[in-house]
Amino acid sequence: MPEAASFDYWILAFSAITVIVTIWMGFRSAKTSKSASDFFVAGRSVSVGWNASAISGEYLSAASFMGIAGMVMLSGYDALWYPVCYACGYLFLLLFIAGPLRRFGAYTIPDFAEGRYDSPVFRKIAVCFVLFIGFFYTMPQMKGAGTTLAYIFPGLPYWVGVAVVGAVITLNVALGGMKGITLVQAVQYWIKMFAISVPVFVLLSVYGGYGKNLSLNQSASDVASPPAIVQTVEPGTPQRLALPEKAPSDESWIAPFGPLTTKAATAAGLSAEESKPLSLLYTFSLIVALVCGTAGLPHILVRFYTNPDGVAAKKTTMWVMILIGVFYVFPPIFGVLGRNFLPELYAATGSKGPDKVVLELPILIREKYGILGSILSGITCAGAFAAFMSTFSGLLVSMTSALAHDVYGRMLRPQSTPAQRMAMFKWCAILIGGVSVILGALVEPLEINFMVGQAFAIAAASYFPLLFMSVWWRGMTMTGAATGMLTGGLCALFSATLVNASTLALDKGPMGKLFSGFSGMNDFWKEHPLLRILAEQPAIWSVPLAIGLMIVVSKATKKTVPENIRMKMLVLHAPEKLGLKQEYIEEQQGMGH
């Protein structure tokens, strides 16, 4: 690669500005809002537009910014389910969960778990999944960080990038900056939106439209009925570059049921006809995981409460869906262009592979337009920084809170003083940041987007059934809810870890050696492609399992349904105007600020 030799100052400058502005804004806003109530007052004075931008800014992670493009490039059509379901899962949240939870006034899922069942024990169980889902979600963010730094500083080992970014953000969180202040997150959204859309417009004007670039990939039916679409490409559209051997064929790339969903069946040596039903099953399971998972992600629900009332909350949701929907149209375009014009990425793996297509693609126009290519690449790098920094710091804060306040403050040392807990917050941040860096350094061979999908699958099998059933079924008991959530969530967690470990065992680099103990698993998968699919995409069985267990166990423990269940249900469902809502937030000086 020509740019491997030297690094580009433009790219460095844009990235550095993003990092510095983010940290500076974080500290500034953290200083001005000292207590929890301060934040809420600020939240309430914020307009619908800013609030919607903030929610979207927090939601769009490295998976959305880099991972989707990489996966579309690698797998084609099937990868489109990710952006679509990331955006549309929000609808499920809106339809079934957001309204009732807002009325109930529970700010986090553990709060809700405790409130709905009057059970501090259940809170402790529920809080575990904040950590499980959080770690699965931070791994891909760390890979985004390692990939981006390795791109900016060619030659830098992947793990160094992970460690540097992890350390900077962890320190920042431990020192009290970046507490997800609305303004910071809102600005992050617009950085990401700008960084993904502007390069796309420039690239499309150079290389021809979205559709035109797709038409370069012929499917079987195009060949069968040859109206010669490819030949009618107007002169001036550059021909695409030759694909290396590792790249999927046109047919499997552009058509549904391609390499992403048929991997297990192909490895097992099944014919195309035999593998198609398995592929359909994979697709359905993926859809269930992403749609239900969005509704169960711990860091998503929180911001619904920064709206002054239900009407504003609903308007905000509408805007969030528009903002993230518009965003998600762009990353696949990078994937399509990457396939046509950066095919050499197919040959590379890890941080040099397709996951960096978003960063690298704009450089291509440097030959023609000189410095503009560098500037555009700098802009996408800045967007990538915005993406993994905002999501990682958000996750770090929520995981640290869970560990410091719930695990330490309630379980280990209930008698600890506020000052001790505050000190503990810092140590927990460093601990979790450290674990995230180690986990992140391990996962270089895995795709960013795939790992985020797993976090969604775990959320879909644990928190989603909990929220959905608790809101709509009054017969739920604490035992039922806990059994279902734990079984479903742990099953999904276990199968996702198993699949990751066996994939890592295939790596030719150091990770392959580290995980070589799992290589026997791969022979097993070859024998049992169906089991492999069910383990890789566990949502299709773990979500019904969780819900089924909840119903069965709740029926068996009918006597323990909370006594004031009617009142709770009324608070969940009656319009806020009726004044039934228990004011859950009270003006109070929060600790740890």
Add this chain to the structure above:
Amino acid sequence: MPPKSAGFHLAESPRVCYTFPPMSHQNPDHDDFIHSEEFLHHLMRRQLRLSIACAAAFLILLFGLPLANYFAPELMALRVGGFTLTWLILGVLFFPFVWIIARIFITRSMALEEAEVLLAAEGNAKRKA
């Protein structure tokens, strides 16, 4: 994130309890219409019906598209301005479709809440009379 940490801090306060006292801030009138089983049933049924109707519209397309890909691959591979039909639907048209559903749901659910408030007031007045 402050809301999250706020939740955690607040939950530590002994003042915050999750049990709902029988509307102690007002005259505790648990026999009124708002607190009746009838009202709750009515409320939940109407909300659930709206949510399920919207979800059904969404799920039909969401699960229907893979089925269409499965059973009618030629149709879904038709070229529309360079896109295959199925790519155009999933990569572009799906988003506005979901916005429309969300828009309909939000409008309807706000109207529903208004209606429920009126109903509750009427019901309460009737019981008192």
